[in-house]
Each structure stands twice: as C-alpha cells, then as structure tokens.
Amino acid sequence: MSIEFNVEDPAWDNAAPWYREVALRAAEQALIAAGRTPPEAEISVLLCHDARISELNRGFRGKAAATNVLSWPAHALAPPRPGAHPAPPPDATLGDIALARETIETEAREQHLSVERHFAHLFAHGVLHLLGYDHETDADAELMEGLERRALGAMGIADPYAVARC
Known part of the structure; x- marks a missing residue:
C-alpha cells in the first residue's frame, strides 16, 4: 500500500507523531x-489546518466551514442501489483525503476520545468514500458504518457510532 502524505500544517508532526502508522492501519x-x-x-493525504480545509470544503462542496475529513475519489464509483456495495476501483489509485487537525482534536475532546482513535475512524471513513461508499441514504449509511465498525474493531477500537456520529 502506498500512502503519500503532504503535511501542510507542521503542527501535525508535534500533535500527532503517530499519524503515518495509524493511517496505514486504518486504510488497510x-x-x-x-x-x-x-x-x-x-x-494521497493532505494534513492541514481548519482554515485550509474550510477553503477546500467551500470550493468543492459549497460549504464555507471547516470539517474533519474530505475525500476525492479517483474514480466515479457508486453503489447500484441504496445499501449495495459499489464496484471495485479499476486500478490501485484510490484518490485523495484531507484531514483538519484542529477540528479532529476538538471533536475528540468533545466526544471524550483520544485524538488517535478519532483520527483512525476518520481515516477509515475517508478511505471508504474513496471506494465509493457514502451515507446519503439510511441503507448506505448502515452499510458504511458497518464497514467502519469492522475496520476499527480489527484495530481494537470500539464502535465509533456508540459515542457519536461523524
């Protein structure tokens, strides 16, 4: 597996020196x-601050606010019907993920989680978006959340939806 990191906010290296290892495990x-x-x-991963992710969120989703994670799939993958698995990507290139350190830290604190645990959840969430999963319908959300629970459970992380929704 290849994960290329662009650390735009140098505070990531001090606040979360474990991000490479956790991202790799969560992606796997x-x-x-x-x-x-x-x-x-x-x-490809961008580790940035709230101001940058707010710009990206406004530019790509029309929402002028910071968010925890954004993803840009390399391929237009979508499930054939709500609650179904999307087709697999045609090649190894999955796409790009951006994560905002300040938002992740704030959410973790508010949810009484470790930043590492919350980061792992959001990274897995972003990878699933790259694979064509979404949470636009209840059936799609149920499928995606189940995959997140399975992935995080394999990492020894408790059900993230028992605490709060991301």
Whole structure:
C-alpha cells in the first residue's frame, strides 16, 4: 500500500507523531472490511489546518466551514442501489483525503476520545468514500458504518457510532 502524505500544517508532526502508522492501519483495515486488497491501494493525504480545509470544503462542496475529513475519489464509483456495495476501483489509485487537525482534536475532546482513535475512524471513513461508499441514504449509511465498525474493531477500537456520529 502506498500512502503519500503532504503535511501542510507542521503542527501535525508535534500533535500527532503517530499519524503515518495509524493511517496505514486504518486504510488497510478499511480496505479489508470492504473486501479489497490493501497492497494494491494508492492514496494521497493532505494534513492541514481548519482554515485550509474550510477553503477546500467551500470550493468543492459549497460549504464555507471547516470539517474533519474530505475525500476525492479517483474514480466515479457508486453503489447500484441504496445499501449495495459499489464496484471495485479499476486500478490501485484510490484518490485523495484531507484531514483538519484542529477540528479532529476538538471533536475528540468533545466526544471524550483520544485524538488517535478519532483520527483512525476518520481515516477509515475517508478511505471508504474513496471506494465509493457514502451515507446519503439510511441503507448506505448502515452499510458504511458497518464497514467502519469492522475496520476499527480489527484495530481494537470500539464502535465509533456508540459515542457519536461523524
């Protein structure tokens, strides 16, 4: 598996020196949960601050606010019907993920979670979006959340939806 990191906010290195290891484990487990082969995956990651992710969120989603994670799939994958698995990507390139340190830290604190645990959840969530999963319908959300639970459970992380929704 190849994960390329662009650390735009240098505070990531001090606040979360474990991010590379946790991202790799979360990506591997998300891919396994979705029935994909981890060694073939290529993901690009931007680790940024709230101001930058707010710009990205406004530019790509029309929402002028910071968010915890954004993803840009390399391929237009979508389930054939609500609650169904999307087709597999045609190649190893999955896409891009951006994560905002300040929002992740704030959410973790508010939810009484470790930042590492919350980061793992959001990274797995972002990888599943790259694979074409979403939470637009109740059926899609149920499927995606189940995959997240499986991935995080394999990492020894408790059900993230028992605490709060992301």
